[in-house]
Amino acid sequence: MSSPIIVETDIGRDPDDFFALCYLFSAGADIKAIVISPGDEDQVAVAKFLLAEVGRPDIPVGIAKPDRGDRSSSGGMHYRILDRYGYPRRSRPDGYGPDILESAFKADPHANLFVIGPLMNVRRYIERGGTVENSTMQGGFIGYDVHDIPCERLEKFEGKTEVVTFNLCEDKKGAALYLSPAVKRRAFIGKNLCHTIVYDQEIHKMVTAVPAQNRADELLREGMEIYFEERDVKMFHDPAAAVAHLHPEVFTWVNGDVYYDKGSYGTKLNLAGDRIAVDVNREQLWQHIAHGT
Numbered sequence: 001m002s003s004p005i006i007v008e009t010d011i012g013r014d015p016d017d018f019f020a021l022c023y024l025f026s027a028g029a030d031i032k033a034i035v036i037s038p039g040d041e042d043q044v045a046v047a048k049f050l051l052a053e054v055g056r057p058d059i060p061v062g063i064a065k066p067d068r069g070d071r072s073s074s075g076g077m078h079y080r081i082l083d084r085y086g087y088p089r090r091s092r093p094d095g096y097g098p099d100i101l102e103s104a105f106k107a108d109p110h111a112n113l114f115v116i117g118p119l120m121n122v123r124r125y126i127e128r129g130g131t132v133e134n135s136t137m138q139g140g141f142i143g144y145d146v147h148d149i150p151c152e153r154l155e156k157f158e159g160k161t162e163v164v165t166f167n168l169c170e171d172k173k174g175a176a177l178y179l180s181p182a183v184k185r186r187a188f189i190g191k192n193l194c195h196t197i198v199y200d201q202e203i204h205k206m207v208t209a210v211p212a213q214n215r216a217d218e219l220l221r222e223g224m225e226i227y228f229e230e231r232d233v234k235m236f237h238d239p240a241a242a243v244a245h246l247h248p249e250v251f252t253w254v255n256g257d258v259y260y261d262k263g264s265y266g267t268k269l270n271l272a273g274d275r276i277a278v279d280v281n282r283e284q285l286w287q288h289i290a291h292g293t
Contacts, residue, residue, distance in 0.1 A: 003112045003134070004030040005245070006104050009238075010117030011036060011050075012043030012074035015227055017116050018050065020138075020238035022223070024114075025054045025216035026292030027246055032059070032111055033104040035097035037120035037171070039063020041090035042074035049087045054216045060104075062097030064120035077227045081219075097121035102130060109133065113183070114245055116238040118167055119174030126177040133184050138241035139167035140190035140258045142267035142276045147254050151279035152196045162266035165191055169263070179258060186274040188258060188267075189244050189251075193277050194237040197285070199224065201232070207290040217292045236289075243288050244277060250288070252279040 005024065011017040011034075024031060034051075036043050039062070047061045074089075082089055094100065098121055105111060105125075113135035115122065122132075143161040144153050157163070168175040178186075204224055212218045227234055244251050253275045256267040267276050287293075 003110055004032045004108050005112050005114050006032050006101065007034045008113065008115045008117055008119060008122050009034060009036055010043070010073070012040070012046040012078055015077045015223060016234065016236055016238040018046060018078065018223060019220050019236065020116055020242040021050060022216045022220035023239050023242045023289060023292065024246070025056070026214055026220065029246065031056070032108065033062065033100050034059060035062040035100055035121040036064065036093070037118045038065040038068060038073070039093060039097065040068055040071050040073040041092065042072045042078070044093045045082060045087065045089055045091040046074060046078045048091045049082055049085070050219065053085070053219060060094040060100050062095050062100035062121065063093045064097045064124070066096060077223055080226050081223060098124035098128065101125040102128065105130060105132070112136070112245070114242070115139070115167065116241060118170035119178050120171050123171055123174030123177050126180070126182045131182050131184070135183050135185070136187045136189070136241060136245040137167065137178070138189050138194065138238050139165050140188035140267065140276065141165050141265055142190060142192050142254070142256065142278060144192070146256070146267060146269060147278060149252060149254065149278050151252070154195055157192055162261050162264035163191055164263060165265050168265050172260070175260065187244065187248065187277070188274060189241040189277045193280060194240055195235060197236045197240045197280070197282070199234045199236045201228070203286060204228070206286060210290040213292050239289060240280070240285065243285050247288055248275075250281050250284045251277045254278055
């Protein structure tokens with residue numbers, strides 16, 4: 001099993017954060033803390049629901065912005081699954097996210113950071129002098145012409161070397177600190193790859209043909225069925241990053257430096273740089289999702 005994991009997420013917005021956490025819990029990941037950006041009470045409600053259902057209500061949930069009042073970030077699939085099981089749509093966090101990060105990393109300095117949201121909490125943690133040994137992030141981009149490795153390509157990214165990528169762009173100060181020496185080792189699963197990983201009805205049939213192993217498995221499948229009531233496909237950005245964190249061997253990697261330029265991010269090759277995913281064995285990825293391994 002991998003090292004303990006601390007999660008930065010914007011759960012309650014795009015449903016794939018929820019599915020990524022379902023997969024991690026199904027695979028037995030040792031999650032120590034969850035911090036949410038910005039951290040509206042309906043986002044916290046989604047996290048608390050998931051933790052209660054998988055039997056881990058002890059995991060602390062922190063937020064980046066305690067002063068947002070009655071604002072909401074969630075809805076859709078999240079509200080429907082909360083309503084189905086009689087959970088409230090709003091819930092209070094366990095504390096301020098940077099405080100929770102500081103406590104979690106103090107308790108286990110070797111814990112891994114898993115980022116599937118803007119870096120609002122991580123920014124404040126690093127500003128306090130905090131460091132991270134190892135991290136995986138869903139974010140970034142590497143152009144097809146930057147490397148010579150065969151990979152699945154999308155027309156919309158042909159000829160591009162930088163693009164807007166949400167989790168980095170939404171908090172650029174946090175991104176700059178994340179890309180600094182405060183984080184020792186980083187792996188990025190960026191747009192070039194994530195946009196090719198699509199969960200559709202055929203994938204759902206394959207996944208549901210495998211008996212669910214636990215409650216987290218059940219919630220991933222049930223959440224997708226609720227999602228399919230209104231849509232036909234779901235890009236699986238964050239679950240793909242979760243598989244990459246637990247099973248890097250399923251992915252094809254290059255080494256490089258992620259950089260910022262005029263509102264967008266790209267990657268330059270550097271043998272001493274971070275790991276950047278350029279492709280994945282899709283059959284193995286979906287098998288890990290289906291079996292919760």
